Amino acid sequence: MANVTATEPSPSRSFWAGIGQGRHVIGIVFMLPAAVFLLFFLTYPLGLGVWLGFTDTRIGRAGEFIGLENYQSLMGDSLFWLVVFNTILYTVAASILKFGLGLWLALLLNENMPFKAFFRAVVLLPWVVPTVLSAIAFWWIFDSQYSIISWALIKMELISAPINFLGDVANARASVIAANVWRGIPFVAISLLAGLQTISPSLHEAATLDGATNWQRFRYITLPMLSPIIAVVMTFSVLFTFTDFQLIYVLTRGGPLNSTHLMATLSFQRAIPGGSLGEGAAIAVAMIPFLLGAILFSYFGLQRRKWQQGGAD
Amino acid sequence: MATVDIRGVKKAYGATAVIHGVDVSIRDGEFVVLVGPSGCGKSTLLRMIAGLENITGGQILIGNRVINEMPPKERDIAMVFQNYALYPHMTVGANMGFSLKLRKAPQAEIESRVQRAAEILNLTKLLDRYPRQLSGGQRQRVAMGRAIVRDPQVFLFDEPLSNLDAQLRVQMRTEIKELHQRLKTTTVYVTHDQIEAMTMADKIVVMHDGIVEQIGAPLDLYDKPANQFVAGFIGSPSMNFVKGKVRLGADPRLVTDSGVEMPLPAAPGLTDGRAVVYGLRPEHIRLDPQGVPATVVVTEPTGSEILVVARLGSAGQKGQEITCLFRERLSFAPGEVIHIAPQPGLTHLFDEATGNRL
Numbered sequence: 129m130a131n132v133t134a135t136e137p138s139p140s141r142s143f144w145a146g147i148g149q150g151r152h153v154i155g156i157v158f159m160l161p162a163a164v165f166l167l168f169f170l171t172y173p174l175g176l177g178v179w180l181g182f183t184d185t186r187i188g189r190a191g192e193f194i195g196l197e198n199y200q201s202l203m204g205d206s207l208f209w210l211v212v213f214n215t216i217l218y219t220v221a222a223s224i225l226k227f228g229l230g231l232w233l234a235l236l237l238n239e240n241m242p243f244k245a246f247f248r249a250v251v252l253l254p255w256v257v258p259t260v261l262s263a264i265a266f267w268w269i270f271d272s273q274y275s276i277i278s279w280a281l282i283k284m285e286l287i288s289a290p291i292n293f294l295g296d297v298a299n300a301r302a303s304v305i306a307a308n309v310w311r312g313i314p315f316v317a318i319s320l321l322a323g324l325q326t327i328s329p330s331l332h333e334a335a336t337l338d339g340a341t342n343w344q345r346f347r348y349i350t351l352p353m354l355s356p357i358i359a360v361v362m363t364f365s366v367l368f369t370f371t372d373f374q375l376i377y378v379l380t381r382g383g384p385l386n387s388t389h390l391m392a393t394l395s396f397q398r399a400i401p402g403g404s405l406g407e408g409a410a411i412a413v414a415m416i417p418f419l420l421g422a423i424l425f426s427y428f429g430l431q432r433r434k435w436q437q438g439g440a441d
Numbered sequence: 442m443a444t445v446d447i448r449g450v451k452k453a454y455g456a457t458a459v460i461h462g463v464d465v466s467i468r469d470g471e472f473v474v475l476v477g478p479s480g481c482g483k484s485t486l487l488r489m490i491a492g493l494e495n496i497t498g499g500q501i502l503i504g505n506r507v508i509n510e511m512p513p514k515e516r517d518i519a520m521v522f523q524n525y526a527l528y529p530h531m532t533v534g535a536n537m538g539f540s541l542k543l544r545k546a547p548q549a550e551i552e553s554r555v556q557r558a559a560e561i562l563n564l565t566k567l568l569d570r571y572p573r574q575l576s577g578g579q580r581q582r583v584a585m586g587r588a589i590v591r592d593p594q595v596f597l598f599d600e601p602l603s604n605l606d607a608q609l610r611v612q613m614r615t616e617i618k619e620l621h622q623r624l625k626t627t628t629v630y631v632t633h634d635q636i637e638a639m640t641m642a643d644k645i646v647v648m649h650d651g652i653v654e655q656i657g658a659p660l661d662l663y664d665k666p667a668n669q670f671v672a673g674f675i676g677s678p679s680m681n682f683v684k685g686k687v688r689l690g691a692d693p694r695l696v697t698d699s700g701v702e703m704p705l706p707a708a709p710g711l712t713d714g715r716a717v718v719y720g721l722r723p724e725h726i727r728l729d730p731q732g733v734p735a736t737v738v739v740t741e742p743t744g745s746e747i748l749v750v751a752r753l754g755s756a757g758q759k760g761q762e763i764t765c766l767f768r769e770r771l772s773f774a775p776g777e778v779i780h781i782a783p784q785p786g787l788t789h790l791f792d793e794a795t796g797n798r799l
Contacts, residue, residue: 333493334526338540338587339514348539352530 180409187403198410208411210386211394215418217301218390219369222308226365227358229309230316235346237317238324248321255314263378266307270294270379294380297387304388307375312368316361323357324350363426367419391415443504443517443594443627444469445490451498452485452651459485460651462499467644470625472618476638477648478674483631484599486648490629491520491597504594519588520597523604525580527572527587534559534568537586558589561620578609585620596621598630602637614640635675639663647671669796672720672789678748681726681763683719684793687711695719699760701753703733704783708790708799717799720789723748723766732782737773738762747771751779 181198185191202208237248254262269276270293278290293303327350335345373392376382382389382397389397391411399408445467452460460482467473475483488494490501492513500507508516519540527536535542537558538551546554559565562582572580581601588596598617602610618641621628632638638645639659647654647662647670655667659675666672672680685697693705695717703719705711735751736758742748747767753760755778765781773779790799 328524328526330522330524330526331528334520334522334528334587335539336493337491337513337518337520338591339543344543348543349528 177409178413180406181413182410183406185405185409187400187405191406194406198407199414201407202410202414207386207389208394208414211389211391211411212414214301214386214388215370215390218305218308218372218388219366222305222312222369223362223366225305225309226312226316226369227362230313230361231320231358233313233317234320234324235350237321248318251317252314254311259311259374260378262311263307263375266303266310266375267379270303270307295384297385300380300384300388304376304379307379308369308372311375312365315368316365319361320354320357323354323361327353359426363422366422370418370422371415444502445473445595445627445629446502446505447486447490447499448502449499450486450489450496450501452482452489452494453497458497458651460497463648463651463653465646465653465656467627467629470627472621472628472630472641472643473646474630474632474638474642474644475646475648476632476635476674477654479633480650481648482651483633483646483648487520487597487599487629487631490516490595491518492516517594518597519591519593519595520599521581521584521588521601523600525572525584525601525604527580527583529572531571532568533564533570533572533575533583533586536572536583537568537590539587540591554590554592555586558586561589561623562586577605578613581605581613582616585617589620589624594627596626596628598628598632600632601630602632603634610637617641636677639675645675647674649674665798666720666789667798669718669720669791672791672798676722678723678764678766680789681721681723682791683721683753683761683763685717685719687713687715687717689713697753697761699754699758701733701758701760706786706788706790710799711790716793718791718793718796720791721763721783722787723764725784725787726763726765726767726781727784728767728771728779729782730780732780734778735760735763735765735781737775737777737779739775740773742772749773749779751781 180191182193182195183191184194184197233251237244237251241247268274272292272295273290275290275293277293278287281287282290292299294300331349331353332345335349340348371392372390373396376388376390376393377396380388382393391414395408395411395415397408398411399405402408445465447463447465447467450460450463451458463482463486465473475486477483485494489496490503490508492508492511496509500509502508503516503518528539531539534555538555541551541554555568556565559568562585564579564582564586567575567579567583572583575583581604584601601617602613605613614637617630621641630637630641642659644656645659645662646656649670654674655662655671662671662675666675666680669682673682683695683697683703685695685701685703687705688694688696688702689711693707693711695703695705697703705719711717733753734755735753736755737749737751739750740747741750745768747770749765749767749771750762751765752758752762791797792799
């Protein structure tokens, strides 16, 4: 913080000159557009959503405050609890896979190889393609009759009949998770790759001379030095996955038997097609504790470790 | 402890050869400094000894074992890096004991060896700190501690002092030399700083463009540089080189293009009119009323001595600039004409075409 005390403006100075001089006033003026923007497009919708959750608003009819009634009914709603389970399963499974595969890919891309830049660009593709488009592609890949996977497996004589990817509870869950992992890997891989590149090669050389095997270098050098970035990346990844909507909505709309229904899709379904804005809002608000949990996890994970801190005795 | 033999070692990256056959033999317990300007291949040579670079041709032997194909950890060497390469997420103690931990040494042994190294290097109070919390000199010592703990056959230093400020560099120079006198481990030390080389080495290897220019004891290199490159590289301020032609006779002289004449030492193979380079160290020039005239350009007094840059020849004569170092308190004005003469027996002659000593 600059502790600059502004010189006392002489009384003869005009009002505008005073504003020009005062660091605080001019600072606030410059912040105003951003503040207004945030207030209207972030704070207001969030507040409105929380408020709607406490009302019985329906589409086309203003609701009344009904306290926790929406939440009480959700407590007894077995579909809601199934959806919570689905969301957690989806998030945990997809995040673990994204982390494992993303880290692996990052390590591969960090090696010296020909066409390095080309491969790094290719890895980003799943992330560049709009989600809805890639979801439609997956819809075809997972088609019960024309699936290219089923076709290939049948040609290889590994299976005799097409796999019912999206029609069976377990298959559908695995399929949407696979699609989400495919889409999420680039983010994890490229972020971790950036982290890997900040590790000085001389540390690896020093460890090699100290007698470390490849695995030991990964275990004792790469992983600990990457941990701050892993914490950030995985927090974001968990947040994105937990609130996922597009993939599910295009691929399964929550089916079969609601086995792939997530909190975001259920919230939308109840609020817009179902018309119960209040209840939909309550489901959306119910996601907040989970997301806060993820953020707290990252907050503690992100805390500067002792070794990252500087000088002071 | 071991000998190190470098026999006809070559290094090439693809078609680009960077080291063209280097032979150095290092005795057990010797402190050898590889010195040369940037890009001369000295670090590459060191990294080949360490096993961080492949050896394109020739052999390197440590203690009579050829180590060309041996992985680094079996070579029994320890290296101190220019940027120290301390593991930032480990304490000083853990950094120093890391190699023992990887070797699965018992905890008690690790602790005692780290403790002993810490005592040698005065690091006992810092064992629980992280590298970030240390000053440059302390980090440098931790890096050395990591090497000492391993008790290797050979220490390798890769420009270990170049990240320190000038004062600390002088201090650490002494510490490293002391450490070597105490441990007597064979040491290969790379630097581009000829002062470091002169002050620390038992033997200096001067490299230039991937070849060895000269190997010898520091004072031998100073007194009898094998060629013009070594002559110019060793010694500070650098040796003056005056180009000219030989004029034999009763009083042999070197005549420069601008007509200045310098006394010529007797050397074999001098023929009348031969083009030679006359080498004269600044500290071997004295004032002499019968000497060669030179016009003062700049003076740089340091207190203990004075550096005078002068142009050979009297005012108006466009001679070559040479640097003189005088220990006396003198003061000259720019443009003043002084008379200088080389100290007899302390001049050098090089062939102009090959640069070799005559």
